[in-house]
Amino acid sequence: MADVTLYHWEPNANSGKPMLALMEKGVPFQSHYINMLEFDQHKPEYLAINPQGTIPAMTHGARVLTESTAIMEYVDEEFSGPELMPADAQDRWRIRWWMKFMDQWLGPSFSMIGWSTFVGPMVRQKPKEELEALIERIPLPERRRAWRKAMFGQFGEEELAESKRRVGFGIDRLEEELGKREYVGSDHYSLADINIFNSTYSLPLSHPHFASKERTPNIMRWLKTVYLRPAVQETWKMGKTDLAHRYSLIMEDI
Amino acid sequence: MATAILYHGEPNGPSLSVLAALAESGLDIECRSINLLKGERYTLPGAEQTLASDMAVEGEGPVLLKDGETMSEAVFLAQYFDDAAGSCGLQPKDAYAHWEMMMWCRQTTERLAPAVAYIGNLATSQSVVGAMDEAEFSAIAKSVFSDDLRERWQDLRDNRVDAAKLEDSKTKVAQFVERVEEKLADGREWLMGDFSIADLETFAWLRPMAALEAAAFKGKLRAAAWMERLEQRPCIKAALAHATVDDPSHAFAPGPEINRWG
Numbered sequence: 001m002a003d004v005t006l007y008h009w010e011p012n013a014n015s016g017k018p019m020l021a022l023m024e025k026g027v028p029f030q031s032h033y034i035n036m037l038e039f040d041q042h043k044p045e046y047l048a049i050n051p052q053g054t055i056p057a058m059t060h061g062a063r064v065l066t067e068s069t070a071i072m073e074y075v076d077e078e079f080s081g082p083e084l085m086p087a088d089a090q091d092r093w094r095i096r097w098w099m100k101f102m103d104q105w106l107g108p109s110f111s112m113i114g115w116s117t118f119v120g121p122m123v124r125q126k127p128k129e130e131l132e133a134l135i136e137r138i139p140l141p142e143r144r145r146a147w148r149k150a151m152f153g154q155f156g157e158e159e160l161a162e163s164k165r166r167v168g169f170g171i172d173r174l175e176e177e178l179g180k181r182e183y184v185g186s187d188h189y190s191l192a193d194i195n196i197f198n199s200t201y202s203l204p205l206s207h208p209h210f211a212s213k214e215r216t217p218n219i220m221r222w223l224k225t226v227y228l229r230p231a232v233q234e235t236w237k238m239g240k241t242d243l244a245h246r247y248s249l250i251m252e253d254i
Numbered sequence: 255m256a257t258a259i260l261y262h263g264e265p266n267g268p269s270l271s272v273l274a275a276l277a278e279s280g281l282d283i284e285c286r287s288i289n290l291l292k293g294e295r296y297t298l299p300g301a302e303q304t305l306a307s308d309m310a311v312e313g314e315g316p317v318l319l320k321d322g323e324t325m326s327e328a329v330f331l332a333q334y335f336d337d338a339a340g341s342c343g344l345q346p347k348d349a350y351a352h353w354e355m356m357m358w359c360r361q362t363t364e365r366l367a368p369a370v371a372y373i374g375n376l377a378t379s380q381s382v383v384g385a386m387d388e389a390e391f392s393a394i395a396k397s398v399f400s401d402d403l404r405e406r407w408q409d410l411r412d413n414r415v416d417a418a419k420l421e422d423s424k425t426k427v428a429q430f431v432e433r434v435e436e437k438l439a440d441g442r443e444w445l446m447g448d449f450s451i452a453d454l455e456t457f458a459w460l461r462p463m464a465a466l467e468a469a470a471f472k473g474k475l476r477a478a479a480w481m482e483r484l485e486q487r488p489c490i491k492a493a494l495a496h497a498t499v500d501d502p503s504h505a506f507a508p509g510p511e512i513n514r515w516g
């Protein structure tokens with residue numbers, strides 16, 4: 001009996017990581033959808049699970065786990081099913097390196113651009129007092145600042161330009177990496193692919209000038225390979241917005 | 255292992271934790287001391303694939319050169335030693351304890367390390383980098399591959415101090431000491447129960463703060479006893495023996511950036 005509950009939003013970025021890892025391992029889990037655009041992640045019920053007020057979080061019996069990349073390593077080690085980390089020590093190191101590069105260098109730039117162009121405008125409709133009250137509830141001070149910028153469109157030109165630079169740079173490095181190896185960091189499908197796929201499958205649509213069949217053939221080859229995995233198909237069905245559907249059209253076209 | 259060489263700075267921060275992890279693993283890897291504050295990490299002989307050291311999130315840290323590839327990031331190098339040694343006790347075997355160690359280390363590298371690097375560089379390395387002659391500094395700056403890391407070098411040279419970041423860094427150091435104190439509240443000897451990379455990584459970044467941010471440690475008796483236990487541990491002594499200066503806790507070079515998102 002797995003007895004796993006996952007608190008997640010759409011199958012992308014951080015939420016998508018444990019969703020897809022659980023699917024790949026064949027671990028049944030209860031899905032608890034947290035609507036990020038309704039700020040479910042800052043409601044008392046959820047803060048009781050993860051006081052940081054970020055998603056995802058996972059419970060396994062009495063255990064509560066946070067930090068999406070570390071959750072994936074747990075899922076891989078705790079449950080039987082296909083290995084999602086190769087045996088070679090240097091490959092394992094490389095996989096962890098790429099996941100950190102995504103989580104702590106490239107990912108935040110994706111987030112900033114995504115929040116300024118997509119998330120911000122979606123939540124801006126609400127009255128200002130309501131938005132202020134929503135900000136009040138956010139536990140992490142740095143997140144309070146980020147949400148304020150997103151809600152009121154206050155990202156600076158300089159920081160957005162820096163994020164765009166990083167996205168362009170990061171995509172080029174990923175393209176080189178996938179020219180050297182079949183998958184990210186090794187020749188085996190692994191947690192690094194799950195991690196990075198969840199933050200890059202939207203690229204051909206969101207950043208077509210950076211990622212395209214002509215410009216980044218290796219990334220496109222890899223995106224398509226990962227996309228065709230049954231676990232991805234299953235995971236994408238769990239989305240409640242039309243996000244995954246829109247991207248599946250792009251994938252079919254690659 | 256004969257083909258691997260560990261290039262490290264003075265045993266402080268990431269170089270301290272990696273040298274200690276290596277000693278703990280018992281692996282026979284040659285160690286060579288380099289001066290990170292002279293940009294020596296960018297001119298390693300035989301380095302062919304350098305993405306991992308050029309773009310290390312942790313900034314100027316140790317590099318393991320293996321088969322032409324420059325391996326970086328202190329926590330992952332420690333995990334690599336543990337994996338390569340066939341589990342030498344640096345990582346818990348139980349999946350949940352292992353998760354907790356990785357979660358803890360992630361938060362150490364994301365919150366504590368940038369704060370310590372900010373405070374430490376200003377306190378100890380600003381005067382050195384600021385006093386370099388133009389030719390020397392621009393040669394180093396030119397060799398730094400990452401644009402944002404180069405900017406941190408330049409900020410240090412120009413003594414550009416962001417008061418809010420400095421304040422925030424001090425708060426984060428104090429919060430982390432508090433967190434260590436709480437973790438040890440049940441009388442455990444090591445952070446994760448058994449000794450692990452979490453102890454090495456946390457200690458390596460907190461050690462230089464004992465003098466620079468003494469107030470953060472005031473009344474934190476369990477944390478102080480834990481620091482002392484580490485200080486006495488043979489792997490830490492072995493790591494500190496690699497120092498080429500009197501007080502390696504003053505050795506800093508531009509480190510990880512302070513979280514620009516959230």
Ligand SMILES: N[C@@H](CCC(=O)N[C@@H](CS)C(=O)NCC(=O)O)C(=O)O
Nearest residue numbers: 013014015054055056067068069143
């Ligand atoms: N380091 C955490 C970050 C989690 C995180 O920031 N998740 C985002 C969604 S991808 C979130 O919760 N955003 C909503 C918020 O901060 O209010 C992890 O990897 O799990």
